[in-house]
Amino acid sequence: MKKLIYYTLAIAATALSMTSCLGDLDTVPLNETDKTGETAYQNIQDFQRGLAYIYGSFSLSSQNDPGKADINVDDAGQSEFIRQIVVLNEMSTDAMKCIWGDSYITETQTASWTAGGNAALVATYTRGLITVTRANEFLTRATGREMDGLPGLIAEARFLRAYAYFVLMDLYGNPPFATEENIGGGSLPTQIGRPALFAWIESELKALADPNSAMPNVGEVPYPRATKGSAQALLARLYLNAEVYTGTPRWEDARTAAEKVIGMGYGLCSNYAHLFLQDNGENPDAQKEMIFAIGYDSNLMQSWGGTTHLVSGNVHDAASQAIAKELGFGDNTFMSPERWNGYHIPNEYVEANFEMKNVSWGGTGIGYDREGSDKRAFFCNTGCEKEFDLKVAETGWRCWKFNSMDSQNQLHLDNNFSSADFPVIRLAEMYLIYAEAQARLDNGITTDAKALGYIKQLRDRAGLDTPASIDLDFILKERACELMMEGHRRTDLIRYGYFTSMSFPWPYKGGVPTGAVEIPAYRTIFPLLDNDVAENSNLTQNPGY
Template sequence: MKTNLLKITMVGLMAAGIITSCTKKLDLTPTNGITANQVFSTTQGYLEAAAKVYGSFALTGNQGPAGSGDIQGIDEGTSDFFRLYWNAQELSTDEAVVAWGDPGVQDFHLMNWTSNNPMLQGLYYRSFYQITLCNNFINQASDANLAARGITGNDASNIRNFRTEARFLRAYQYSVLMDLFGNPPFATENDPIGSFLPKQIQRADLFNYVESELKACDSLLPATNNYGRVNKATAEALLARIYLNAQVYTGTARYTDAITYATKVINAGYSLVSDYRWLMRADNNLNTSEFIFTINYDGLKTQNYGGSTFLCHGSVGGSMNAGDYGLDAGWAGMRTTKAFVNLFPDPSGNTDQRAEFYTNGQNLDINSLTTFTDGYAIQKFINKTRPTIPNVLTSGNNGSNPTFADVDIPLFRLPEMYLIYAEAVLRGGTGGSVSQALTYINQLRTRAYGGSTAGNIGAPDLTLDFILAERGRELYWEGFRRTDLIRYGYFTTSNYLWPWKGGVPTGTSVGSFRNLYPLPSSDVSSNTNLVQNPGY
């Protein structure tokens, strides 16, 4: 349903079984007697291996340390990449709390995580697992290997295209590690496969590597590609994102570059879908005008308890009827804080339609983090198609499976580029204008207000704090908030407090070292090349 590549993903996961895990030494261990020469002996074998590279974003399984299945507190569903990433990016902020007591999960909002936190270990190893898949594919798809295997012509060209896509996916995962962990170990396709202790790379150096890879991909990727595959705009969108945060990563601002690359994406032909409430639905694969790159989930073909299945089920509980959301059960997990609710003019959604809160039986104030009815619930991720009754979020047809959601997760969509452009202009970047930034922001707000200009702002209202609030209103629960708060100097400081920040009901500041997560103690102890981040 989502893409042709998805149809062969399951085949690819079996056929490319040579790649089982990324251990603490970034090993690649053959299983079942299958060798690389067998897997990559044909064009079909390469296609199936490429499907595994993409499929690793949406599928879980018995992947060893990289899949997090052997870390205490991490089960198969929790090992999904986006679920782990969401925990780190959202639960640590004003946008989300969770009721569950899984090992390590409450540490995020309380801001007391350690280097033994199983969720952080899971995310770290998951990212390296996916990097290892990319490294192996890039290595096997070298021109020398293609020639040695007699793969030429269009087949070789198609494989080279997948090789470039794998380079982007590797750069994306390294950008995640750069953002969250700062100074991770580093390996490429040129490093030996087998028992290998990778050296540590410093954050600024990793930034330079990611930037160079993305620029190389930008020159090689096609302008358009199948839904769920990367294209030229995807590389440019990630460049815009890392340039916006470059001062955090390297100490040097790159706001002009952020404007340049956000503009490239904006001018690539994307446009907003007409209704914000269509974005995170079971048929959101229709949102191709706005979505730049997605993790594709399908209730029949990509069944796991992470990704959008986690977001749909986890946000339903209390008096909410799971069937209204296309689900067979609610998990009574995630809600939001009063500080985030207060970013909206009202929680009803009658003014700003992005306020997709469920308030019936829910308390605005959070007295207990582990009580689902404390904190408003979020109705943004719904396993139903676009509403069939105006202004009724829970109308629409059910997804294909009430247990596993059909909702795709957009890693990049057009509004982020509008917001990057506006913020970079306000921070002094050149090549843009306040008037154009205002136009972009008001396009978002016109959509949010149901096509009305009642929510539009004027130039005096366009401030950096307004942009931060607007990023919250537009992008909440999509994996941005921690990074945004760090860029603004609000994440660990007393400049902005939210309920239970730092484990205090009214919120408190915490040590600035928590702007970085720790490298897992298990990796530091087993790899003598690694030095732990300060404070841990």
């Protein structure tokens, strides 16, 4: 569907089957037909393919078959990077639950994970480091080369590596650290500590966001490739969480960085729903809000992760049909080609955050008045009981924020894979970062006109009124509604001090049905994988594991 350079190049990137690991950039290929990094990069087209190869780290489970993984896992679909970022950041909180019996799901939603690793921890850790490895190889081969267009590709590769390290730092605290400058000849990476990694990421992003850098300006490369706006926006997110990562708050820097992004020409999509539909990558109104997205295509970039698991994982047959009927598709139509009947949302989360009208339980409809409710609410409770049960799918709400529709109200049911792109960073997040940073600078509550103006734009789009002042808890609720299922909730609750606190319960927090329990502080960071620590004497496991 998408006419993008990195879709077409990602297919050709199979020629770049380099088998490097973090500790050795000159690994001999496993197959005689595979190229090494030294022989793969000969001209600018090779470097374009190499960049596509790095982008593919985020969206693919293998280069050949979505049902086969290129890392050692039991289920290929559960090994995709974006899928497990969402799982770790949403399912470990109040925002998302699942009744499947997979060990990674049970451990994630009851805060019982271990350093032995599970599918979610293995996927994000391994694929994050694969991205770093591919970027390091790319940058090593680009050093000293002079080709038209290469400086911009180098800058994009640096950004993708910085984003991978940001995710690793957020999830794992102190991961192994390797760049093209400090790894080679078989040496193993060391750790530099979370504050030092923060400083390195900050330095990279500041250099890339600089007006004089080779990083493409906004609009200079095809959507959804990264630009200076992407670097500046990730910098704003980095500063927002600086106190968690380093012990020192950076609220002014977060506000300044967000404001710079806002001034780069992005705009809010007029229809919130269109941001998550099958043609969001072709819809100019949706594109203008996307600052950095990971692209998917049901024909060219297939994965059981990405947005496919968000489209199919949430609903069962009855809910899918009830939603389709609500939207005018008739009685015998499904909203998605597959219904995995797994993910659901506790009613406590919906009640605490969303302004919903005429909620009812026990009927055959979706269970509330969509027209009178927050337009960011995409829920259905047909066939479900209000009282949440972790082992029973038919409890709580189903969420259909990601679905098989397009912006022309057409359903795409002829392919089990989703073509909806995943919004890693949107303009709306920048509005929320600005407002939160301002509120924190104003001692927890603000009447600042600019901050209120940004919140008003989001609330207007959602069909809601805006109060005369906003406090931190109000902003957290706005984030819960605006960014639901986009991989932010865990980081938000940690920043607010709620993730481990007994005063902020949710169903099955810490494995307790009422959630009235304090989670140990060390669980704000996931463990490094035991086998990585065992194989690399330079690594020290995170405290508590």
